[in-house]
Amino acid sequence: MMRSLFLFDMTFWLYLAALVLYIGYLFARRPTMALAPAGHPSDNFDERDGAWATQLGQVATLVTVFGWLVNTGALFTRAFERMEHSGTFAPWSNQFEAMAYVSWAIILGYVILELRYKIKAVGAFVVGIGFIAMGAASLLPYRYQTAEPLVPALNSYWIYIHVSVTLTSYAAFAMAGGLGLMYLFKERAERQGKTTGFYAAFPDLETIDELGYKAITIGFPLLAFGIILGAMWANYAWGGYWSWDPKETWSLIVWLIYGAYIHARMTRGWEGRKAAIYAVFGFLMVVFCFWGVNFLLSGLHAYA
Amino acid sequence: MNSQSDALPTEPAPPRPSTPGLGWDEFSRELVDFFASVKLAIFLFLFIAITATIGTVIQQGERAEVYIQEYGENAYRWFLRLGFTDVYHTWWFTSLLGLLCVNSLTCFYKRFPSVWRSMKQDKVGVTMAFVKNLKQQAEIPVENTKESVAQSLVQHFVSKGYRVLAKNEPGEVTVYATKGVMGRVGAHMAHLSATVIVLGGLLGSYYGFQEFGVCLEGQTYHIPRGNFDLKVDKFWIDYHENGSVKSYNSTLTVLEGGQAKATKTITVNDPLVYNGIWFYQSSYGDAWDQVEVARINIKDKETDKVLKTVDLEWQKEQTLPDLNLKLSITDFVADFAFNSTEKKVYSKTIEHANPAIKLVLTERDSVQATPWLFQQFPDLFEIKDSKYQFELVGYKPRKFTGLQIAKNPGINVVWTGCTMIVVGITLSSFIFHRRIWTKIVPTPTGVVVHIGGTTHKSQIDFNKEFRKLTEKIQTFKA
Numbered sequence: 086m087m088r089s090l091f092l093f094d095m096t097f098w099l100y101l102a103a104l105v106l107y108i109g110y111l112f113a114r115r116p117t118m119a120l121a122p123a124g125h126p127s128d129n130f131d132e133r134d135g136a137w138a139t140q141l142g143q144v145a146t147l148v149t150v151f152g153w154l155v156n157t158g159a160l161f162t163r164a165f166e167r168m169e170h171s172g173t174f175a176p177w178s179n180q181f182e183a184m185a186y187v188s189w190a191i192i193l194g195y196v197i198l199e200l201r202y203k204i205k206a207v208g209a210f211v212v213g214i215g216f217i218a219m220g221a222a223s224l225l226p227y228r229y230q231t232a233e234p235l236v237p238a239l240n241s242y243w244i245y246i247h248v249s250v251t252l253t254s255y256a257a258f259a260m261a262g263g264l265g266l267m268y269l270f271k272e273r274a275e276r277q278g279k280t281t282g283f284y285a286a287f288p289d290l291e292t293i294d295e296l297g298y299k300a301i302t303i304g305f306p307l308l309a310f311g312i313i314l315g316a317m318w319a320n321y322a323w324g325g326y327w328s329w330d331p332k333e334t335w336s337l338i339v340w341l342i343y344g345a346y347i348h349a350r351m352t353r354g355w356e357g358r359k360a361a362i363y364a365v366f367g368f369l370m371v372v373f374c375f376w377g378v379n380f381l382l383s384g385l386h387a388y389a
Numbered sequence: 390m391n392s393q394s395d396a397l398p399t400e401p402a403p404p405r406p407s408t409p410g411l412g413w414d415e416f417s418r419e420l421v422d423f424f425a426s427v428k429l430a431i432f433l434f435l436f437i438a439i440t441a442t443i444g445t446v447i448q449q450g451e452r453a454e455v456y457i458q459e460y461g462e463n464a465y466r467w468f469l470r471l472g473f474t475d476v477y478h479t480w481w482f483t484s485l486l487g488l489l490c491v492n493s494l495t496c497f498y499k500r501f502p503s504v505w506r507s508m509k510q511d512k513v514g515v516t517m518a519f520v521k522n523l524k525q526q527a528e529i530p531v532e533n534t535k536e537s538v539a540q541s542l543v544q545h546f547v548s549k550g551y552r553v554l555a556k557n558e559p560g561e562v563t564v565y566a567t568k569g570v571m572g573r574v575g576a577h578m579a580h581l582s583a584t585v586i587v588l589g590g591l592l593g594s595y596y597g598f599q600e601f602g603v604c605l606e607g608q609t610y611h612i613p614r615g616n617f618d619l620k621v622d623k624f625w626i627d628y629h630e631n632g633s634v635k636s637y638n639s640t641l642t643v644l645e646g647g648q649a650k651a652t653k654t655i656t657v658n659d660p661l662v663y664n665g666i667w668f669y670q671s672s673y674g675d676a677w678d679q680v681e682v683a684r685i686n687i688k689d690k691e692t693d694k695v696l697k698t699v700d701l702e703w704q705k706e707q708t709l710p711d712l713n714l715k716l717s718i719t720d721f722v723a724d725f726a727f728n729s730t731e732k733k734v735y736s737k738t739i740e741h742a743n744p745a746i747k748l749v750l751t752e753r754d755s756v757q758a759t760p761w762l763f764q765q766f767p768d769l770f771e772i773k774d775s776k777y778q779f780e781l782v783g784y785k786p787r788k789f790t791g792l793q794i795a796k797n798p799g800i801n802v803v804w805t806g807c808t809m810i811v812v813g814i815t816l817s818s819f820i821f822h823r824r825i826w827t828k829i830v831p832t833p834t835g836v837v838v839h840i841g842g843t844t845h846k847s848q849i850d851f852n853k854e855f856r857k858l859t860e861k862i863q864t865f866k867a
Contacts, residue, residue, distance in 0.1 A: 171629065234629040237636045241658040295849035302818040302846075309814055313807040322658045324599060324669045324795035326803065327590075329477045331445040338438045345434035348427050382445055 089166055090230060092159030093185055097223050099152030100188065100216035106145035107208035113138035114286045142205045146196075149212055153192045156219075160189060163232060171234035175244045180379060181230045183252055184222030187375075190256030191215040198260070198296070206287045207296075210263035218259070221376075243318035251311030251336070255371050257304030258343070262368025264297035268361035294357055297364050298350060305343050312336050331382040335374040342367050424495035433489045440485070444476035490587050493580035504573045512824070513556040513565045520826050523841030525855045529862050532835035535562055539829055541865045542838075545858075551825075562829040569823055573845060575816025578809050585806030592799030599795040605676060605787060609644065614796065615666045618644040622652070624673065624790040637673050639790040665796050672791030677723035677739045679703060683746050683784040685762070687712065690771075690778050698782070706749075712777070713753050720747035721784075725763065734761070746781055821846045825858070838862050 163185075164176040177186040195211040198204070222230075235244075267287060274284035287293065315333070320326040327333065346363055349355040355363075423429065447468070448455065456465045456474065472479030520526065531538055539555060539562040546553045551566035604610060609620040622640040629635045636656045643651040643663045653661040661668040680703055687697045687709075699716065701707055706717040725745040726737035734747075745763045750772075752758075758772045762781040771778065825842035840859065844851040 171635075234631065234633055234635065237634060237657040240636070243658070292849060299849070306811060306814040306818050310811045313811060316807070317804070318658075320797075320800065321660070322669070323671065324660070324667055324793040326800070329444060329449065334441050334445050338441050341434045341438040341441075345431045345438070348430045348434065351427050378445070 087163075087166055087231060089159050089163035089232075092155055092162055093219075093230075094223065096152055096156040096159055096185070096188070097216075097219045099148060099155055100192070100212060100219050103145055103149040103152055103212050104209070104216045106141060106148055107205065107212055110138060110142045110145050111206055111209050111283055111286050113141050145205065145208060146199060149192060149208065150196060153189065153196060156185065156189045156192065160186060167232045170232055171240070173235055173240055173244065175248065177248045177252060178235055178239060178244065179229060179233070180376075181222050181225050182232075183248070183375075184218050184225075186249070187252050187256050187259070188215040188218040188222070190253050191218065191259050194256055194260050194300075202288075202292075202296070204288045204292070207264065207267065207293075210267045211260055214259045214263045238322055241318070241322065243314065243321065247311060247314040247318050250307055250314060254304045254307035254311055255375055257300050257307060258339075258368050258371045261297045261300035261304065261364045262371075264293050264300060265361040265364030265368070268293045268297065269358070269365070272358055272361070290357065294360060297361065301343055301346060301364065301367075305340070305347060308336065308340050308343070312340060332374070332378050335378050335382075339367070339370050339374050342370055421495055421499055424491055425499040426492075429492050430489075430496070433485060433492060437482075437485050437489065440476065440482060443473055447473050447476075449477075450475055486587060490584045493583045497577050497580050501577050504570065504577065507567070507822075507824075508570050508574075512567070512826075513554050513563050515563070515565075515826055517828055517839065520828055520839050520841040523826070523843050525843065525852065526839075526841035527855075527859045529838045529840065529859055530832065530835065531838055531862065531865050533866055535829050535831050535836050538562075538836055538838060538862075538865050539564060542827060542829070542862065545861055546825075551823075560830070564827045564829070566825045566827075567823065569820040572817050572820035573822045575813045575820065577813070579813030579817060582806045582809035582813060585809060586803055587806075589799040589802030589804075589806055592802055593797040594799075597795070597797040597799060599793065599797075601671065602792045602794055603674075603676075603789045604639075604792055605679065605789050612666065612794065615664050617650070617664070619668070620644055621790060623654075624788055626673065626788075637670060637790070639670055639792070641668060641792075665798070667793075667795050667797075669793040669795070670790065671793035674739070674789055674791065675723070675741060675786035676789045677736045677741070678721060679787045680718070680721045680746065680784045681787050683718050683721075684782050685716065685748070686780040686782050687714070688778040688780065690776055693778075696777070703787070714777070715751040717749050718746050719749050719759070721745070723786075725761070741786065744781075744784065746784065748779060750775070750779070752777070817846075821851065823851060823854075825855075 160176045160182075163182060164174045167176060167178065168174050177183045191211060192215045195208060195215065198207060198211075268290060271284050271287045271290060271293065275290070279285075312333075315336075316326040319328065319333075346355075346360070346367065349363075350360065451474065453465065456468060460468070468474050472481070476482055536557070539557070542564055543553050543555055546564070546566040549568070551568045554565045556563045598614060602610065604619075604621045606621055606624050609618050611618050620642045622642055624637075624639045626637045627635040638654055638656045640652065640654045641661050642649050643661075651661070651663050655661045655668060655670045657670050660670070682700050682702055684698060684700050686695050687699065688695050697709065697712060699707060699709065701716055701718050703721075704717060704719060706715055708715050720734070721744070722734060722736040723744050724737040724740055724742040726735055727733070728735060734745075737743075743763065743765060745761045747759060747761055749759050750757075752775055758775065760770050760772055760779070762779055763769055764781045764783075767780045822845045823842065824844075825840065827841075828839040829836050830839065840862070842851070842855055842858075
């Protein structure tokens with residue numbers, strides 16, 4: 086019935102394929118000690134570590150980019166379907182669409198990271214999160230996946246900016262969470278003295294740590310902006326910019342959590358392992374804010 | 390935000406005058422240090438986050454019965470004591486927010502002057518030890534003259550967008566380059582924003598108001614706070630093809646001294662604004678004390694046969710000559726209840742749970758009766774003197790429009806604070822304050838460039854930049 090659903094399905098399978106390829110790439114790429122001492126930038130690996138591993142990595146990137154294009158196409162198709170039905174273009178008007186948009190943003194963020202820093206190992210984690218987000222969306226019952234007309238309160242141009250900005254911040258925090266997880270794996274392996282094999286293909290700890298921090302410094306202002314746009318919308322729609330509705334409060338809680346992280350980073354000792362654990366914790370809070378609040382707590386945002 | 394993060398090697402501080410005991414100077418310094426500390430900021434961020442969750446788990450502002458039923462009486466007593474039924478307005482929660490403002494203001498007071506100085510002041514006069522102690526540092530021998538290397542270096546910095554200061558002395562040339570101080574200014578702007586937002590909020594809560602009005606079509610209401618009247622011309626609902634509500638709309642007219650001043654059709658997301666008072670389309674529903682039309686069955690008492698079905702309009706008498714009757718509806722209640730002390734009928738709730746209308750009938754120009762007809766209990770009463778039995782079989786309720794009426798004189802202050810926070814944290818997230826010092830010292834074979842740099846954020850990008858810079862310096866050969 087809806088063409089976009091086919092494309093969303095296809096996105097799901099492509100992200101799964103990309104994830105498998107990235108994991109395969111990590112296994113294939115087993116640099117020896119001599120080739121990859123700890124702390125060595127991973128973009129300078131010797132070519133001898135397996136030409137086919139490199140090819141696998143390239144295929145993984147191609148599949149990811151293709152998946153992202155299909156995801157883009159799916160969102161556009163959905164936007165036009167929405168336009169026909171209810172006169173609003175925004176393809177993030179229910180939980181399903183919001184999830185699909187978040188995975189789109191996560192994958193876009195990852196592709197930019199890979200192009201800029203030439204690190205492929207991150208894909209196994211971050212593409213993984215994008216895949217899980219898309220998968221969780223696909224698991225929603227059919228009635229959540231279709232494009233029902235919007236309720237009057239949502240039918241406004243504010244939906245374009247408030248929702249897209251907030252969801253993009255979630256994607257940035259997802260990236261930070263993935264990098265945090267990656268840091269913890271690598272750090273554990275190093276503590277156990279495993280300098281070869283699977284984990285050696287990861288970038289060095291300092292790089293993962295800094296990238297994770299960077300993702301948070303992107304998500305933090307975005308979330309602030311998203312919350313403020315929401316406050317402006319609420320003021321315009323209901324006559325109050327802040328009403329301590331569960332979603333509002335939870336987004337503020339998430340923002341405070343990352344605010345604490347950014348301040349903690351200023352004092353010594355809040356790098357590395359602690360910061361990585363914190364980033365994973367923060368991401369779980371984002372997941373609760375995004376999913377848990379909609380399904381567990383009642384409030385003005387319970388549109389799912 | 391940007392505290393000790395620079396990790397600048399400290400130049401020996403002038404010894405503090407050692408007054409014995411706790412003088413006021415020490416005390417106030419300690420106080421400023423405490424309130425400006427990053428630790429306090431982290432504690433407040435997390436503590437506010439944790440306590441804010443309470444209000445999302447426990448329903449806020451409910452009736453006592455609801456809490457007692459769900460949590461028990463004992464727990465409810467504690468809820469009241471701790472303010473858990475209205476967490477966000479308790480003295481302790483607002484104090485936490487106030488403390489956050491104090492924290493950020495003190496931080497501004499303590500740290501902004503140094504940022505200001507670093508924007509204004511010459512930082513060329515540093516020692517060699519200072520350069521060598523910086524986090525990123527290198528020594529690069531170059532076969533060239535001091536002046537030529539300095540020239541190339543300054544050119545390179547300028548091409549990269551740095552602000553450069555240089556000092557040529559007989560022994561050495563010192564070059565100081567800096568970029569991105571706005572990142573630190575941004576952090577301070579974000580700090581000030583907390584107080585601005587809170588002030589805007591206070592202004593709104595002292596001088597503003599927010600009310601909910603249930604209004605009926607055709608009625609005029611006085612708005613005392615605006616000293617004008619509001620007439621609801623029309624209310625209607627638009628539907629999508631699949632039957633779901635597309636929008637609800639009210640046409641409103643503002644009247645001043647009986648004269649129409651403004652008319653607008655409002656809908657959700659499109660309010661009417663008049664004299665700083667905003668009228669929002671907030672909800673709608675079925676009125677509980679009025680109907681538009683009611684349908685009555687008139688039955689013959691003896692045969693129990695329906696003689697006629699009539700639709701009666703609200704408070705409009707209808708004459709039925711064939712039955713020799715006059716009928717009108719004078720009252721309606723959605724959920725019938727009777728106050729026996731005041732002898733008054735009223736609606737128990739706003740739900741249409743037990744609807745009843747009051748019928749006034751005149752039969753054969755003599756019988757006057759005012760029975761209540763219940764939709765759910767048609768045989769409850771019988772009118773003795775009448776040969777008819779009346780039944781309420783249906784009605785069309787009048788819709789009310791729910792209007793939110795609000796005035797908030799603090800709103801623009803709040804938006805100013807919001808702009809400050811977004812601009813502030815965006816600047817501080819994406820712009821890094823970088824400072825690089827170089828000392829070019831002549832040697833028998835040329836010069837040695839001692840270079841050291843620091844950033845207050847984004848070490849990874851700075852490291853890359855620094856590496857490229859050292860590579861660049863190696864090319865400055867004669």
